[in-house]
Amino acid sequence: MKYFLTGLVFGLIFSGSAIAQQHSEQNHSKYVWPKDSLVKQKLNQWQDIKFGLLMHWGTYSQWGVVESWSLCPEDEGWCVRRGPYANDWFGYKKAYENLQTTFNPTRFNPERWAAAAKTAGMKYMIFTTKHHDGFCMFDSKQTDYKITGAKSPFASNPRSNVTKEILGAFRSEGFMVGTYFSKPDWNVDSYWWPYFPPKDRNVSYDPKKYPDMWKKYQDFTYNQIQELMTGYGKVDILWLDGGWVRPASTIDSTVSWQRTIPYSQDVDMGRIAGMGRQNQPGLLVVDRTVSGEFENYVTPEQQIPDHYMPIPWETCLTMGDSWSYIPKENFKPARKLVQTLVDIVAKNGNLLLNIAPGPDGEWHEEAYTRLKEIGDWMQINGESVYGTKPLAPYRQNQWAFTSKGKTAYASYLATETETMLPALVTLPIAPAQPKATLMILGTKQALKWKKTGTGIEVSIPEKLRQQLAGKPVWVFKIA
Structure with a gap:
């Protein structure tokens, strides 16, 4: 997550944090309606169900820090490093990556999450299979940096492939399910090549100058997404984050954060989407902030458009203050969350509400309370939301x-x-x-x-x- 706000006027949902100042938005006159009849059908289905759950979860939950971003060597509030390695980036990265050896979420119970989300009236779910740090919450064969890897104490658990377990639990409750996947990967050498230490969030070398290295990264990305599209049952949505990984031709110089992208970082979305839809007919592809045929709906982050928009869109919003787990969370009142959903639906959008599991594999109990309170309202008033x-x-x-x-x-x-x-x-x-x-x-x-x-x-x-x-x-x- 995290993009700079541009474009249309938006209403702040969440103030007082760096996260509120970021957001994915672009010129919606560039929106391209899908031509594939199965994709159109699924997009209509998705627009009818209105309310979904997003979960950010990874090894970073153990430190209670912003997901992945403390690895990024940028002078931004959400990239601040803390702790004994704060002044040594290389030492910090090593300590961060060593979190895989202690990540052991033994209270993991996705059926409880799915039941609570269903009670709230949610009807689709997106799970972070891999964030920018590159740690895979699925059994990827492309890397050992994963929850099922040899260094992970949870690997011996029969439910260690948590992506498979989560998708299965929600699917069995009738949810549409989606896989969040980060296009940048800060762990793999073909993106942050150690020969050129990273200066920022972008690839650390010029892909034009080192085409073989970039081809290696393209194939790595394709292969990981192929794993998700072939080994995890029916998947409805491929939700791609990290919008700076994009072809140079799509960079919008009127958008401040896009002006800082130094290289064309083309992962060949045509190839990825084609493979995805071959394995998952009708798959919705959400290449966030990259306008065009591979952004089937747009995703304002932590913000709501101030008016009706005629294209498919979804506000992704945290239930508390943070995308990732923090020990003491400040959850929004149920009244605010219900009103946010009603506001969004009236403007033609969906609400994707984020809850972050902790290092033990469980949510804050207060999150369950909020979902129950939302569900109490939805049970009576849902007909004014769904299919409208x-x-x-x-x-x-x-x-x-x-x-x-x-x-x-x-x-x-x-x-x-x-x-x-x-x-x-x-x-x-x-x-x-x-x-x-x-x-x-x-x-x-x-x-x-x-x-x-x-x-x-x-x-x-x-x-x-x-x-x-x-x-x-x-x-x-x-x-």
């Missing part, structure tokens, strides 16, 4: 609008101080039918309404106001 289309005016003040066929949903997002609906509510949209029935989800009582200007006035009986007290969002159904 945004309805103009999309978002207006405290209102968010969606529709399904001839049914409209007007969602009222409570302020922090609002615990009850007002006795008289003005909806800024009017029913298409003069005799339309209007009710609030979670109740069976038809409400009285009258047209006023461009909208309608609705009277809420006191008994209903009391019954619905304390909800994060109240949904009016107009049919």
Whole structure:
């Protein structure tokens, strides 16, 4: 993760951290709709399910540090090194890579995660099979730097191939599943060639000058993704991170972080996507920030567009403050998370919510509580989310609008101080039918309404106001 904010105006979800200042965005006029009918079909399915889970997990969870980035020799807040090796990059890298010898997540239980995510109303899942540090959370045959490797104490566990176990657990609960994969790999010599120590996140040599070395890296990347596309059952999404690994022709000089990319780093996405879809027909490919045919949907990070967007998109957002595990996490309230989902869906997006497992293989218990609270709301109001289309005016003040066929949903997002609906509510949209029935989800009582200007006035009986007290969002159904 981590890109600089550019392009459209976005609303900050998460402030006070370096992560909030980064994000993947580009000129969406360059979006290319897929031509493959199976890909289109899967994209439509994905757009209908709205709500997913992302998990960042690796050896870095033992130190409670930002995933991978402390290895990166850049002077940025999210790359800060701490501990006894902080002033010695080579010593730090060696100590970081030695974490594989102590990573032993014996409480690993992906069935518990899948059940909790299902309870919350999530319907797809993306797992970090490999982050930028190169440590594989799957049984790759291309490297020994992996959770199933000889140096890993967890290798003897019958569930050591955690990617396979996680995908299987979620698939069995009916989820669409996806593999996060980092295009850069800071552990392998064909990317950070030791002959030229790295200066930053990019490849440490010029691929044009050393084409054989770069070909070796292309093949390494292809082979690892091929493993994921052939040995792990049905995969719906290939979610690729590390957008600086891209052909020079795709670098957008108007984007500040892309201007710093020194070399063309073309991993041959056509070859990768072709292989992926040969093995996984209809596979969605998400080559983040690289506009074109291999970015089937766009992924604003830690931010939400301030308006409706007509292309497929997904906000990836942390439930707490960090993508990776930290011992004391600051989880967002369920009210905020529900309202975030409602806001995103009204603007034509999906929400991918990140929870980070710890070094023992378990989530913070508070994460389970949040998912249960979200699920309590979704169980009653999910029909205003799943399979809906945004309805103009999309978002207006405290209102968010969606529709399904001839049914409209007007969602009222409570302020922090609002615990009850007002006795008289003005909806800024009017029913298409003069005799339309209007009710609030979670109740069976038809409400009285009258047209006023461009909208309608609705009277809420006191008994209903009391019954619905304390909800994060109240949904009016107009049919």
